[in-house]
Amino acid sequence: MRRPRRAGAGCGRRLRPLLLLLPFAALLSVATFSLHSPGGIGLGLVVPAAVTVATSTDTDTASLHHHRLGDAVSRIDIRALNATPPLHAAAVRAKLNELKKMWFLNRVAGQRNRGSMDWPYPFVEDELFVLTLSTGLEGYHVQVDGRHVTSFPYRVGYSIEDAAILSVNGDVDIQSIVAGSLPMAHPRNAQRKLELLTELKAPPLPEGPIELFIGILSAGSHFTERMAVRRSWMSSVRNSSSAMARFFVALNGRKKVNEDLKKEANFFGDIVIVPFADSYDLVVLKTVAICEYATRVVSTKYIMKCDDDTFVRLDSVMADVRKIPYGKSFYLGNINYYHRPLREGKWAVSFEEWPREAYPPYANGPGYIVSSDIANFVVSEMEKGRLNLFKMEDVSMGMWVGQFVDTVKAVDYIHSLRFCQFGCVDDYLTAHYQSPGQMACLWDKLAQGRPQCCNAR
Structure with missing residues (x-):
């Protein structure tokens, strides 16, 4: 549609010859x-x-x-x-x-x-x-x-x-969108709303060691996804003395997004802003940042990595890791063996990027857990300039665990299909690709003692 010539005219008139003006x-x-x-x-x-x-x-x-x-x-x-x-x-x-x-x-x-x-x-x-x-x-x-x-x-x-x-x-230019005449809350209700938001704030850093640290990969513009996590499964993390979670977010290309992210981080206290521009090829650096935070800022036995569209069933995850003998080095998740890189298509990996025919064993990125000695190894090798980096962060972790096995000690690879790569299965440990609505639904079902999936998005 061509740009308007003047305002306020033409209400109810028949559309002028539209057909010759549009493709x-x-x-x-x-x-x-x-x-x-x-x-x-x-x-x-x-x-x-x-x-x-x-x-x-x-x-x-x-x-x-x-x-x-x-x-x-x-x-x-x-x-x-x-x-x-x-x-x-x-x-x-x-x-x-x-x-x-x-x-x-x-x-x-x-x-x-x-x-x-x-x-x-x-x-x-x-x-x-x-x-x-x-x-x-x-x-x-x-x-x-x-x-x-x-x-x-x-x-x-x-x-x-x-x-x-x-x-x-659609296809027509727009000058403004105005949201007006919105319902006004009574001051008592407004105060209650603020109190509810305050309840979503992260507690202070623990003074002593914890069992599980969860690093959640997110993007600067994913405010809705982070709010869905805060209102659902992260509630169990905030109420636990044994677990802690943080979002790891890189800088956005838009200044306004970064400004809003800083305000959000200051208010909720659960965001770690990593100092580089966000891109797919640099996601692996967020995983390194998770390992560094979990070993240098807090003291924890186990480190979990997940995404902001992953729903984590904390009680069951904690129960599973507690079954592993103390002091045992382990790598827990939905592990791929002999997985070959794609050489064509959107997610293609060139021979220059990965010359070998197969990846090392690695756990799918939506949710996996490593023991703290592996995370310490990752940080140490990064500081020494000896850590190999690959753009796929989950494959990178598999590569680092392999290097740990070669140079330090044996690792137990623990495979579980309950760490879902695509979607959800009943009695899941993690569910992936969950919309904010599904997050709320899964949380409601857990409150009823039913660890079941929510199909409607």
């Missing part, structure tokens, strides 16, 4: 407005105009965000969230199919008869419009320039405090 592919698309939360998608709204912007807010505050990305304006007035798909989606697609036929007749067959069609959305090409989403007695209502265009019912069990991301996707 064919654009006629097949519709815009999608969606609100996402740790519990899943909050709202899905389909309209035949589009926007290219995504804004995110934290899960505990309702904020006002302005994004100047074009010359059109869209205002989304959010008073409540989470709804089923709108009633007009099928009708919009039917109209778009009709537009495709008209485009073909105009451009290919030379026909100039545009025909007659009812357009349910009062968007006008080259004109500004205001889209408002509001709540009523029976559900959510959408207006464009004051004209009602669609409604859809509520979904039970959702509140605005759970919203994490507002995203609008």
